[in-house]
Amino acid sequence: MLAAALGASSAIAADATLDAVARDIDAGRFEAAQARIDERLRDGDLAPQVRRDLEFQRERMRRIRLDFPMTEAQALQRLRERIPDLREDEFRRWKASGRIEHMVIDGTPYYFARSISNLFLLDPEAAARRAPPVKPPVVGPMERANAYHVEAVREARASGRHSVAPRRVRVTQSLVVEPDAVPAGEVLTAWIPYPRVIPGQQERLLFAGSQPAAHRIAPESAPQRTVQLEQRAKAGQPTRFSISYELTVHGQVNTIDADRVVPLDDATIARDGLAAHLGERAPHIVYTEAMRAFSKQVVGDETNAARIARKLFDAVDRIPWAGAREYSTLTNISDYALHAGHADCGQQTLLLMTLLRLNGIPARWQSGMVFSDGDYDNLHDWGWMYLAPYGWVPMDVTTGRLDGAGDPGVEWFYFGGLDAYRIAFNDDYAQAFVPPKQHFRSDTVDSQRGEVEWRGGNLYYDRWDYTFEAHVLPEPKPGE
Numbered sequence: 001m002l003a004a005a006l007g008a009s010s011a012i013a014a015d016a017t018l019d020a021v022a023r024d025i026d027a028g029r030f031e032a033a034q035a036r037i038d039e040r041l042r043d044g045d046l047a048p049q050v051r052r053d054l055e056f057q058r059e060r061m062r063r064i065r066l067d068f069p070m071t072e073a074q075a076l077q078r079l080r081e082r083i084p085d086l087r088e089d090e091f092r093r094w095k096a097s098g099r100i101e102h103m104v105i106d107g108t109p110y111y112f113a114r115s116i117s118n119l120f121l122l123d124p125e126a127a128a129r130r131a132p133p134v135k136p137p138v139v140g141p142m143e144r145a146n147a148y149h150v151e152a153v154r155e156a157r158a159s160g161r162h163s164v165a166p167r168r169v170r171v172t173q174s175l176v177v178e179p180d181a182v183p184a185g186e187v188l189t190a191w192i193p194y195p196r197v198i199p200g201q202q203e204r205l206l207f208a209g210s211q212p213a214a215h216r217i218a219p220e221s222a223p224q225r226t227v228q229l230e231q232r233a234k235a236g237q238p239t240r241f242s243i244s245y246e247l248t249v250h251g252q253v254n255t256i257d258a259d260r261v262v263p264l265d266d267a268t269i270a271r272d273g274l275a276a277h278l279g280e281r282a283p284h285i286v287y288t289e290a291m292r293a294f295s296k297q298v299v300g301d302e303t304n305a306a307r308i309a310r311k312l313f314d315a316v317d318r319i320p321w322a323g324a325r326e327y328s329t330l331t332n333i334s335d336y337a338l339h340a341g342h343a344d345c346g347q348q349t350l351l352l353m354t355l356l357r358l359n360g361i362p363a364r365w366q367s368g369m370v371f372s373d374g375d376y377d378n379l380h381d382w383g384w385m386y387l388a389p390y391g392w393v394p395m396d397v398t399t400g401r402l403d404g405a406g407d408p409g410v411e412w413f414y415f416g417g418l419d420a421y422r423i424a425f426n427d428d429y430a431q432a433f434v435p436p437k438q439h440f441r442s443d444t445v446d447s448q449r450g451e452v453e454w455r456g457g458n459l460y461y462d463r464w465d466y467t468f469e470a471h472v473l474p475e476p477k478p479g480e
Contacts, residue, residue, distance in 0.1 A: 015050050021057045022331055028105045030061050056440055064329045066462060068103050068110040075100065075111040082116065083129045098341045099123050114323035121322050122342055141372045142419045145405035148251075152419065153409040156253035163200040165251040167420040168473040169371070170208075174242035175450040177233070177464040182454045184235035190452040191226040191433050192243050193425035194218065195368070201250055202424060208244040215243070216435065223428035224447045228435060233454075241452075246473070249423060254393040254416035255409055258306035262388050264360065274386055277362035284333045284429070284445070285354045294338060295358050306387055308359050309395075313415050316352045317400035319343050326461075327445040345398035346381035346446055350429075352397045353383055362386035366394070367446055368425040371470035379448045380422060382414075394418045423470075 017040045024033035037054050040046065070078070079100075080086050094100045099122045101112040112118070120127045120134045127134040142148070152165040175190050182188060197205050197220060207217065216228040229241045269275055280286050298315045302308050319337065324344035330336050337343035337351040346367065353363040367381035382396040396414040405411040413419075429445050439458040442451055449466045452459045 015053070018050065018053050018057070021054065025057060025061055025064070026331055028103055031106050033057065033061065059440055060329055063326055063460065064103065065105075065110070066113075066460075067325050067329060068105070068112055070111040070113070070115070072102075072109050072111065075102070075115065078116050079119070082120075082131065083126070084131060086129075094119060094123065094126065099126075101340070112325065118322040118342065122320055140370055140376055140378060140399075141374070142370065142421055143399050145402040145410050145413075148419055148421070149402065149405070149410045149413050150407070152251040152253050152417070153407065153413065156255075157409070162252060162254055163250040164253055165420055166248050168204075168246065168248050168475075169423070170244070170246045170471045170473055171423065172242055172244045172467075172469045173450070174240060174467045175452060175464060176241075176466070177239040177452060177459060179236050179238050180233075181239075181459055181463045182233050182456065184233055186233050186454050186456070188231055188233055188239050188241075188452055188454050188459075190229045190231075190241040190450060191437070191447075192229065192241060192450045193368070193447050194225045194227045194243065194245070195247055195423050195425055196220050196222075196225050196427065198424065198427075201252065201418075202247055203250070204246070204248040206246045208246060210243045211240065218434040222431075222434045224426045224431045224433060226433050226447065226450075228433075241450075247423060249420040251420040252394050252416075252418040253409075253413070254390060256306050256387060256390060256393065256416045258304050258310075260389065261304060261306040263305065264362075264386075264388055268388055272386070272391070274362040277364045277386065278357055278360070280357070283331055284350050285357060286332055286335065287354070287358050288332075288335055290338060291335070291354060291358065295355050298355075299359060305359075305361050309356060309361055309385055309387065310412075310415060312352060312355045312359070313395060313397055314401065316348050316355070316397045319348060319351075321345075321348075321398060327443055328441070333445065345379075346429075348398050349381045349383045352395065356385055364392075364427070365429045366424050366427055367429070367448060368423045369448060369468055369470070370422045371468075371472075372421055373472050377468045377470055379446075381446065382418070382422075390416075421472075 017036055021033045021036050037058055040054055041051060076091055095102060099119050101115045101118060102109045120130055121137060155164040156162065173192055175192055177188055194217060195202055195205060197203060210227060210229060212229060212231050218225045227243045231239055231241065233239050298311050299308050302311060320342050321344060322342035324347060327333060333347050334351045334354040337347035356363040363383055363385045365383055369377055370380040371377045382394060384392045384394050386392050393416045396418060399414045402411050402413055426447050437451060437453060439453045442458060442460050452464055
């Protein structure tokens with residue numbers, strides 16, 4: 001249920017009107033949803049949390065319309081700018097297949113803002129027709145086998161260690177609110193993501209400073225850690241918040257021998273606290289009938305946990321990447337990833353986590369930013385799975401299998417490994433900030449770009465932007 005994603009209590013999650021509103025919105029019945037919301041909000045005895053969740057449903061409709069701004073005529077025009085000889089029957093075919101993502105809202109189709117660019121990622125025929133021809137998509141440096149993967153695997157084999165090939169990085173992340181987004185003199189409060197120290201993965205964290213200088217760092221225990229900053233808005237000027245820090249990130253290498261993997265027993269589950277990472281977790285980890293059928297098709301009669309995990313990893317890896325809707329607009333992300341015909345990193349990760357848990361394999365979330373020795377950076381999500389006797393090992397299904405690597409350790413690097421060119425901000429999803437936000441989150445699931453609000457409410461992504469700058473520092477010389 002959607003209320004669970006917003007941190008509501010189980011009593012609120014059971015509210016029948018809220019569930020009916022969520023179903024109406026998912027089906028594109030916005031007028032009906034708005035009528036239900038208006039009627040329910042007139043109830044003077046309405047519980048505060050129910051009122052808040054209904055108000056979020058109204059906000060969710062606004063966000064969906066921002067994600068789906070184009071009419072059919074506009075989508076056709078945009079596609080014809082790229083395929084001048086486009087026929088309407090071709091457009092209808094791509095639309096019917098879901099490769100031009102759209103949503104029918106109150107009887108009228110509206111098209112996802114990235115539906116046309118996504119089409120060229122998803123359909124080779126469309127890509128071949130584009131004038132000028134489509135350039136290969138920009139991919140991160142770690143999405144192909146490279147010298148770093150070889151270095152990390154070689155070091156792990158030589159040393160027997162799993163934490164290898166570290167990189168020291170200096171980061172500055174900013175959040176900039178556009179001029180006059182709020183009245184002058186009003187206080188803006190921002191939360192910028194900040195990493196935790198994770199032994200063997202992220203170490204030697206040094207906070208270097210912030211703008212403004214006053215700040216509040218969330219405790220290490222916060223699963224979605226942030227730095228909170230406050231500043232008054234000035235008329236006609238952007239409001240800039242930023243933090244800087246240094247951190248050492250270690251690569252992870254785990255070569256998994258399926259013949260060594262053993263079934264989980266109750267003692268191991270209790271000892272390692274695995275119960276929290278097994279089973280369903282509505283709304284985004286739910287064992288729907290379609291999920292069960294897909295799992296059965298992929299897994300077959302396999303019983304070895306490592307072989308099951310690799311089959312599922314490979315199956316989700318085959319789902320093509322494409323630009324994603326905002327997570328706060330989706331009621332069940334893993335189900336969306338299963339049916340949309342494409343998915344981004346967080347959607348693929350939640351789908352894989354759901355399938356792993358369905359097969360009795362503990363799985364948990366991690367997310368943050370990836371970067372390079374050059375000027376590349378991007379939001380990214382991945383996860384961890386538990387395989388006895390190895391314990392927790394990472395998985396990055398979106399980067400996936402590195403084809404043509406030659407060395408199996410490099411080819412399957414991300415099935416049990418991670419590179420050091422990433423910073424984890426979050427060790428769970430849909431968790432409250434410390435201190436908490438007072439208004440809706442822009443992202444109810446993840447935390448990578450940041451969040452900002454004022455006493456009048458949340459500021460959504462259409463009112464601010466962010467920057468992330470990472471500089472890999474030179475390796476220290478011996479004795480330094």
